[in-house]
Amino acid sequence: MKELNEQDKATMEIAKLRSRIGKIILLFVVILAIKQVSPNNFFSWQNDFVSQNIAVVLDEQFVYEPIFFDSLDIKDGLHIPSGMIADTGVAEVVQNCGACHSLDLVKQNKATREGWKEKIVWMQQTQKLWDLGMQEDIILTYLAKNYGPENSGRRKNLENIEWYRL
Amino acid sequence: MSNKNSSRRKFITKSALAAFATMLGSKIVFGENMPEGVAPIGLEDIGSGDVVPGKSKELIVLGNQPWNAETPPHLLDDEITPADLFFVRNNGLPPEKFDLEKWTLTIDGESANQSKTFTLKELYTTFKHYTYNITIECAGNGRAEFNPSASGQQWQLGAVGCCKWTGVRLKDVLNAVGVKNDAVYIGYYGADLHLSKDPTKVVISRGVSIKKAMEDETLLAWGMNDTTIPIMNGYPLRLVCGGWPASVSGKWLTRISVRNKVHDGEKMLGQAYRMPKYPVQPGAIVPDEDFEIIESLPIKSLITYPKTGALVTKGNSLVVKGHAWAGDLSVSAVHVSIDFGVTWKLCELSDAVNRFAWQRFTSKIELPEKGYYEIWARATDSNGKSQPMVIPGWNPKGYLNNACHRIAVKQM
Numbered sequence: 113m114k115e116l117n118e119q120d121k122a123t124m125e126i127a128k129l130r131s132r133i134g135k136i137i138l139l140f141v142v143i144l145a146i147k148q149v150s151p152n153n154f155f156s157w158q159n160d161f162v163s164q165n166i167a168v169v170l171d172e173q174f175v176y177e178p179i180f181f182d183s184l185d186i187k188d189g190l191h192i193p194s195g196m197i198a199d200t201g202v203a204e205v206v207q208n209c210g211a212c213h214s215l216d217l218v219k220q221n222k223a224t225r226e227g228w229k230e231k232i233v234w235m236q237q238t239q240k241l242w243d244l245g246m247q248e249d250i251i252l253t254y255l256a257k258n259y260g261p262e263n264s265g266r267r268k269n270l271e272n273i274e275w276y277r278l
Numbered sequence: 279m280s281n282k283n284s285s286r287r288k289f290i291t292k293s294a295l296a297a298f299a300t301m302l303g304s305k306i307v308f309g310e311n312m313p314e315g316v317a318p319i320g321l322e323d324i325g326s327g328d329v330v331p332g333k334s335k336e337l338i339v340l341g342n343q344p345w346n347a348e349t350p351p352h353l354l355d356d357e358i359t360p361a362d363l364f365f366v367r368n369n370g371l372p373p374e375k376f377d378l379e380k381w382t383l384t385i386d387g388e389s390a391n392q393s394k395t396f397t398l399k400e401l402y403t404t405f406k407h408y409t410y411n412i413t414i415e416c417a418g419n420g421r422a423e424f425n426p427s428a429s430g431q432q433w434q435l436g437a438v439g440c441c442k443w444t445g446v447r448l449k450d451v452l453n454a455v456g457v458k459n460d461a462v463y464i465g466y467y468g469a470d471l472h473l474s475k476d477p478t479k480v481v482i483s484r485g486v487s488i489k490k491a492m493e494d495e496t497l498l499a500w501g502m503n504d505t506t507i508p509i510m511n512g513y514p515l516r517l518v519c520g521g522w523p524a525s526v527s528g529k530w531l532t533r534i535s536v537r538n539k540v541h542d543g544e545k546m547l548g549q550a551y552r553m554p555k556y557p558v559q560p561g562a563i564v565p566d567e568d569f570e571i572i573e574s575l576p577i578k579s580l581i582t583y584p585k586t587g588a589l590v591t592k593g594n595s596l597v598v599k600g601h602a603w604a605g606d607l608s609v610s611a612v613h614v615s616i617d618f619g620v621t622w623k624l625c626e627l628s629d630a631v632n633r634f635a636w637q638r639f640t641s642k643i644e645l646p647e648k649g650y651y652e653i654w655a656r657a658t659d660s661n662g663k664s665q666p667m668v669i670p671g672w673n674p675k676g677y678l679n680n681a682c683h684r685i686a687v688k689q690m
Contacts, residue, residue, distance in 0.1 A: 212473045214341030220422075220432035231429055240474040264425040266668045270586070270652065270686045278588040278596075278687075 176246035179203035195219065201254025204247045212239070218259065225256035332508045334362040340431050344368035344473060345510060348419075349436035351683065352585035355599065357638065358411060359439035361503050366510045367416050367437060369545070370470040370481030373530055381514055383451075383498065387465075387535030389488075391456025398514060401498060404454070405446035410495050410520075411635035413440040413603040417523030417551055417572050420679030423669050426561045428676025435580060435683060440601065440636045443518045444501030448534075449492040457536055461488045465541030466517055466528030483543025484551065486519055486526050488536070490573075495520055495633050498531065520634025521574050521606040523551050523677075540571070553673050560672035574605035577665055578680040579612055579639065579657035586685035595644050596687070601636035602627070602657035611658045612639035616651050619667050625655075645689040656682040 181203045185191055191198040194206045194215050209218050223231070229252055235241035244251060329335045330347045337347040347366045354363070378398055386393035396404070416437035421428055448464075465485035472479035490496065497518040500507065507513045512529030519527045525545065535541070545551060552569035554562075579602035590596055602609040608630060613622035625641040645651055658664045665682045 212343075214343040216339070216341035217431065220340060221429055222427040223429060227429065240472075240476060240479070261426050264423070266425070267423070267681065270684055273587045273686045275587045275589055275688065276585070278584055278590050 176250065178250055179207075197258040199254055199258055201250045204251050205254055208241075208244060208247065208251065212241070218255070222259055222261050223255070224261055225252050227261075228252055228255040228259075330366050330510055332362065332510055333366060334360075337363065337365070338434070338436065340433070344370055345372075346431050348433055349439060350585075351435050351580050351582055351685075353582075354436060354439060354580060354601065355582035357440075358442050358503055361441070361505065361508050361511075364439040364441055364502075364508070364511060365416070365437045367431070367524060368470070368510065370472050371475075372509055373469040373471070376509075376514060378514055381532075383515060383531060384533045385451065385455040385536065386533065388538040389458040389461035390452075390536040391458060394455045396451070398500065401446055401451070401515075402500070405450045407444060408447055408494075408497060409442060409444045409501070410497070410518075410632045411440055411630075412443050412495060412497075412518055412520040412632075413438065413601075413634055413636045414518070414520065414524045414527060415439075415575055415578070415603070417525065417575065417677045418675070420681065421676035423679055423681065424672055424676045425669070426672075428672075428674060430676055437524075438578075438580070438603075440603070442501075442503050443497055443499040444504070445497040445499030445515075445518065447494060448496045448498055448517070449494070451498060452491065452534075452536065455536075457488070458538070460538045461536050462539050463487055463537040463541040464491045465535045465537055465543045465546070466531060467533040467535070467543075468512075468516075468528050469530040469532050480544040482525065482528070482545045483541070484525050484528065484546055485534075485537070485541040485543065486522060487573075490519065490522065493519075523572050523575065525551055546571070549675050551677070552675070553677055557671050558673065562672075562674070564674055572677060574607070576670075576678055576680040577604045577607070577609065577657050577659035577663055578602065579609075579655045579665065580683050581614075581653060581655050581685050584685070584687070586687075588685075588687045590645060590687055590689050592648065592689055595642050597640060597642050598625075598653055598655075599638065599640045600655055600683070602639055602655075603634075603636040604657070604659040607659045607661060608633075609637045609657050610660045610662075612637075613656050613658075614641050614643065615654045615656070616643055616645065618652060619654060619656075622656065645687070648689050651687050651689070652684045653687060654682045654684050 178200045181191060185193055186198040189198055190196065191202045194202065194210065196202050196205060196215060196219060205218065206215065209215060232241065232244065232248070328339055328342065330337060330339060330345050333347060336353055337349060340346040340348065345366050345368045349363050349365050381398050382395045383401065384393060384395040416433060418430055419433045419437035420435065421430055422432040422434045463485055465483055467480065467483050470481045471477065472481050498515060499518045500515050502508070502511065507516060512531070515531045516529045517527045517531055548566050549569050551572050553572055554564045555568055555570050558564055579600055581598060581600040583597070583599040598614055602612050609627065612625040612627055614625055615622045623641055623643065625639040628638040630637050639655070643653070654667065656665045656667070665680050667682050669679055669681050
């Protein structure tokens with residue numbers, strides 16, 4: 113009888129542990145679900161290729177870690193669904209910048225980190241862009257690195273000429 | 279253009295034409311050539327895709343939210359730019375529903391004698407109609423060439439076109455309403471929606487001095503190239519004001535305020551459509567108070583024939599054609615060079631059919647020997663100012679690049 117009780121206790125402890133783990137997993141799912149429908153990323157097409165990093169949600173220090181994106185979407189260094197250069201931060205740019213305007217507007221521009229920061233501040237002051245929070249740093253790093261200035265001199269050579277017989 | 283949507287186009291065309299005819303009188307002819315893909319009653323998804331609704335697939339699309347697209351120079355060879363080739367510069371989202379019976383234009387403001395609202399039919403039947411060929415160019419056309427890069431839509435060469443615009447003179451309408459002596463400026467408002475989808479936010483509200491507004495060629499236009507204006511270009515009513523940045527020619531027009539001060543609407547202030555008052559070093563940070571509003575655009579030209587990349591056989595001469603335009607002024611001469619600006623040849627130049635119409639230049643050139651050439655075109659305005667061969671004064675927002683156009687050719 114006593115031994116059985118010991119066994120029961122052990123079984124109950126395991127059950128409790130399982131229940132706790134279940135609750136924690138449930139919590140993860142709920143947090144994840146909330147994150148998925150939050151205003152910044154309500155575009156369902158983005159969720160097709162963006163998977164959230166659960167560790168970010170759980171970390172009490174909340175050190176921001178970049179959003180993963182599916183490596184199958186990368187071809188020739190480009191993130192194919194968005195056409196942007198595939199690098200850490202591309203998902204944040206797609207989610208935040210692409211929410212209001214065409215990403216072509218980002219792609220065709222070139223600026224330093226300070227230049228990109230200025231554009232963000234301008235959009236926040238006049239165009240209803242939200243606070244980018246912890247994502248701002250990674251967005252600026254991505255933009256300055258991949259869409260940074262280039263020196264084209266006083267005038268470039270004519271490029272991309274398609275020759276044809278007149 | 280393909281005809282894949284021709285049956286639906288016919289349906290749309292008929293109903294659009296019928297609506298206009300009912301509304302605006304039997305004489306009306308526009309409405310019959312509504313381009314393929316345009317649905318005036320909101321059938322199109324206007325926020326996606328890589329061909330602008332109602333526009334040629336040949337346009338170079340800079341973005342689809344908002345839609346911005348420019349014309350390759352060789353497709354601008356027509357005297358009157360075809361509607362489906364005319365560039366698109368949107369700041370917000372065009373309206374999706376158009377009820378022509380309910381569409382109105384209100385004239386108001388501190389310097390208007392009264393606030394008065396006109397239906398389209400009233401505008402059409404009350405005032406005399408005028409038609410002009412008017413060149414419209416985005417002030418940021420050519421921005422892509424600035425170094426360091428200037429922020430904004432990276433227009434290359436083709437944010438310009440010259441269409442045949444029909445409407446009533448703004449001055450006739452303003453005079454009918456009554457304008458006070460202290461009037462300084464007009465400011466327009468349109469029916470487009472801000473990208474944030476906030477209906478209370480004004481997308482763009484610019485304007486011109488009262489003097490410019492009162493010019494004969496400043497129109498409230500409903501017609502473009504003898505038909506209605508494409509939705510992307512401001513259907514059913516827009517301002518057309520030649521010589522100044524295209525952004526003063528407000529689209530989907532609903533209101534014009536007569537102001538007793540320089541209009542302070544969206545994109546009138548700060549650095550928008552403004553240049554530094556003095557030349558600045560490339561990359562300089564310029565305080566807002568040192569900017570001034572851009573008015574007349576500088577002298578410019580485009581080579582529209584041949585298309586860049588032509589391989590020419592030895593012994594054949596080459597005809598070069600294009601257009602030149604000069605803001606509020608006229609074009610007095612165009613020269614072309616085949617030796618990187620060492621020598622210049624004077625072109626034949628036609629007169630403008632009316633003020634603000636672009637002027638045709640042509641020249642026959644001989645390439646002396648086998649090799650790579652660039653043909654450069656350089657126009658001069660009626661004040662003697664010419665286009666620079668390198669990129670002109672850098673400015674933070676990248677406006678007014680009127681550097682001469684270059685095309686590449688080879689003699690085989």
